[in-house]
Amino acid sequence: MNIASHRSPARAVVVGGSIAGMLAAAAVKDYVDHVEIVEAHELPDGPEPRTGVPQAAHIHFLQTGGAEAIETLLPGSIDLLLAAGAHRIPVTTNMLIYSPEGWYRRWQRATHYLITASRDLTDFIVREQVLKDPRVGVRTHTRAVGLLGDRRTVTGVRVRTNDGAEAELRTDLVIDASGRGTRMPQWLAGLGINGLRQARIDSGLVYASRIYRAPFPTRGWPVVGVQADPRLPRPGSAGGILPIEGDRWHVSVMGAPGGHPTHDAGAFEPFARTLRHPLLADLLAYAEPLTDVSLTHSTTNRRYYYERLTHWPDGLLALGDSVAAFNPVYGQGISVAAQGAVALRHLLSNGLGPGLAHHTQRAIARPINSAWALATGQDIHFSTTKGKSPNLADRVLHRYVSRLSRTSTGSFLAATALTDVLALQTAPTTLIHPRVLLTALLGPLRSPLDRPQFTPSERDALNSLAKASGALE
Template sequence: MATTPPPRPRVLILGGGLSGTLAAAALAPHSDSIDIVERHALPDTPQPRRGLPQARHAHMLWAGGADAIESLLPGTIDMWLRAGAHRVPLPNGMISLSPGGWYRRCWPEAQYLISAGRDLVDWAVRTQVLALPGVRLLAEAEPVRLLGTRTRVTGATIRHPDGTEKCLEADLVIDATGRSSQAPAWLAELGVPAVPETVVDAGVTYASRRYKAPADTTGWPVINIQADARLAVPGTAGTILPIEGDTWMVSLSGTRGGEPTSDETQFAAFASQMRSPLIAEYLARAEPLGQVTVARNTTNRRRHYERTRVEGFIALGDSATALNPLYGHGMSAAAQGARALRDLAANSTITSKGFARRAQRAVARPAAAAWLLAVGQDAAFPHATGKKPNLADRLTSRYINRLITTAGSDFTVVEALTDVMTLQASGRVLARPRILLAAIRGPRLPALSGPALTAAEEAVLLGRPDAPPTL
């Protein structure tokens, strides 16, 4: 007589955004019951939803994140592209002014990024995850506390819109509720010691607006004007991302003392005052769509859950490591964390002793790499608060600035920096002998006097709709 196999672990995921759905994709092969609790209703199409205000701002999904999502959910990149997203080759598909000058665009492709609206990115992932066996969405239900003891989390209590509450038991609880996560307080209620935190805040404010792209801008590059933290003034930056629907998502930002506002009449004026007026010049050729949206919740906050000693609980994405969106690493770090969770679950049982702690350390590694990229820049801005750079940080920053300056004319350095920026390689590659030698040697060519534009890109500035298509 055949024996009945034991039931597989139950998983409860708090938060139905990108981090939560990717966690479900990671664990679906290892669980017959995954409940995703989301406080808001989720649309069936790539439409705006409540609880995701950051969707109104520019999002770059770097290659490291896109590849991680594709490994979890094969076919996702194709879904994005068929829906109008853009695959942008790097570095030649980006017009970028770094603190070291304009990048050249004559190099071969080193990496890529996916340029799309955040609603589209989330929709493609969510659609596939909710079709997986055993995955169930509990929408319009709010988690209000964790269940368990000071050593093990065993579930969560959720509240429905009518005020009724229900306790959901689980073998593993994943907090993916984002920046506003209440997990530290919930764990404290169970007697878990306070979760250590590190905070760095440059006081960045974002202002974003969609624009109808000018005619004949097929294959349009990303335009990125970076701030220079070495200057004794607030850092201002801006990005034009080509997204679906022949539109541009334009985000401008400024650190404390130099913030943009929601005033529509000042949006282009702010862009014109950055280190280059290029974005403002292109906006003069585009048609604004809708209002300017402002966001101020951009603090880098790292909760060190990997140092806690509690079983049955994992924090993923912004719940554990929230990053300044300026560098575009939030989605990619969360995706790589979910992939690390999948790989660990493939080699050990979810309910095994120590699984959650090992998993928390695994998901923390890619987040830590993105953290270093963000705070290494933000901590250097005037009026930044939180953890201050020490001598080692300052020396590292000087070395990185040297590499950025050298990258203007050295593909070896461009490739290494691009690999690190896209989270395809760790910062250790920047210490390889050939990179060190390139830094010592410095730039091989004079700095460019302006952006390296194609004929078609120049034609848009001149208002010539009959220009040849952009390459």
């Protein structure tokens, strides 16, 4: 049966066992007879590293919009994550964030939340939920090497196993979730579909990360972040500490060209001390490193505008990093993939016939649009960025958002407007709503904080550590 019919497709193939691939399988499994995931590597049985995911070594979190999307696709998954040790962080109540405009207040009225955990744990919980469904299978050690069909309709994929054997998988729907290494542009060209637009915006940021044993139980401990300021006359740098399962801290530091972190474990904490505030280094002085330093240069924002193609074949979709990959400093990738999968599920539930794939690819682009505007709207203002320079409109918008950010350090309304967008629950255009514009014009209602806003219990814990180390301030 063909996807262009008014009945549901009988079979779907997902290229890639990534978290985006698993979420794609979750989206379609109720509307097909069978989903087969084609994965180049072995999939681990537990919350362990998965080959081909170098970014797993760096900090990850789910925005509210992403967590809610995963819960829509796989009900109960967030509770399973929390039961396995993940943390639910109320925004901004349990956050110590030093923005370019100052310290954000820890408002007691939390409007959103983050889910923090190791990437391995998040992958495992999602993977386990998907693969327990008998309608979903996995073909490991197998790569998709081409599409079957023509420019009107894709009818399957050609695959190759590690021993070189090739086979054709006939299917009604192919979903490419193969990530940053996608071959989709070349496959489309092979079908005679040309004119694909793409964008690459690279700030040159390098990530260095390691995991620490926290000096005290991390339940209830805040997220810590020191953000880069593109206005400073030095390479941009940033860092963050996320509480993860097992009373551990996942720590990442980032630096732009001219100020990159390195693999050197002995240089990790000194680099953290060079950030705009020494808070990360101060905290790490009490923690025990558990891993070596992992380094990555893969932080380019890259996007394919599939939704703008005049011709798009029925039976084909792309999701996750295969469509758009973001600078990971903004924590958007998994959440955007989950929202795209929800869009796919919604359109399949409507039983659309011809044009389903084109409609769906456009729907997948909507959450990408918001995340892309957030990520690239910041990155283009660093002097090291390649791919685009800010024009007059970009500079005016950046100045406005900076003013709104400064206002949010002392205004709950401004802080909520920003976090609505950062949580991927409203579009960036909401920031120019008249009420938000007026709030930004009035400025902060409270005086700025001159130091991180620790709670009394957090301060007592840190003082106890200082006494124990003989370094009481």
